[in-house]
Amino acid sequence: MSTENAPHEHAVEHAAHSGDPLSRWVAVFTAILAALAGLLHYEEGVLQTQSLLFKNDAVLLQSKTSDEWNLYQAQSSKGHLMELAAELSGPDKQAYYRDQIAKYELRKKEIQAKAHDMEKEVEEANLQSERKGHPQHMFGQALALLNVxxxxxxxxxxxxSRKLFVVAGLAGVAGIGVSILGFLNI
Structure with a gap:
């Protein structure tokens, strides 16, 4: 099976076999950065997956919360119908309708409490998603710097060019710094 190497891979391989000390430093430097980039790609993928899972949970919970509020509205409408029926009915049915109104009011309170709890869960899931997304973005920035x-x-x-190697080193150090910040934010 033949594989085609990228131009920089050929240059690095050539540099590693040459007697020039700068070329050897470049080869070691590149190998270290490539290994770090591999680790960052993995961590970025894990964080992205976790962020998406939390966001998915938030969306599902939001849908269930909407269902609860719809149920609350239905109970409220039924209660209003019972109030109307109580006003229009005779005294012999007043007690029944008042009991029904109380039943719907109790259900509304239970549903409202559950919906508020679910809204808090939605908020927490969204917050967790954002917490995972921030270091993921930092890893993406670090990867860009390492690739440069x-x-x-x-x-x-x-x-x-030794000057160019210094610029490469600065970009590498910046990438490592951003990746450390990303790990500290996990």
């Missing part, structure tokens, strides 16, 4: 550093290192191995 790797690309600049590959160009360094081709040009032999």
């Amino acid at each position: 550093a790797i690309s600049l290192a590959a160009i360094t191995s081709l040009t032999g």
Whole structure:
């Protein structure tokens, strides 16, 4: 099975086999950053999945909460119909309708309490989703910086420019710094 290597991979491999100390440093630097990038890709995927699961829970809970509020509205409408029936009926049916009104009021209070609790759960699930999303975005930024550093290192191995290697190192350090912040925010 043949695989096609990216241009920077060939340059790094060539640099590793040459006698130039800069080329060897570039090869080691690139290998370290590539390993870190692999770890960050994994962590980013885990956080993205967790964030989506929390967001999915929030959406499902919001749907159930809406159902509860619809049930509350139905109980309220039935209660109003019982109030109307009580006013229009004779004295012999007044007690029955008053009992029905009390029953619907009690149900409304129970439903309202449950709906409020569910709204809190929705809010918590959304908050958890956001908590997972923030470090995920930081890992994406860190990966971008590491990829820039790797690309600049590959160009360094081709040009032999020490200044470019310093810029690659700065991009790599910035990427590592952002990734550390991302891990601290998990």
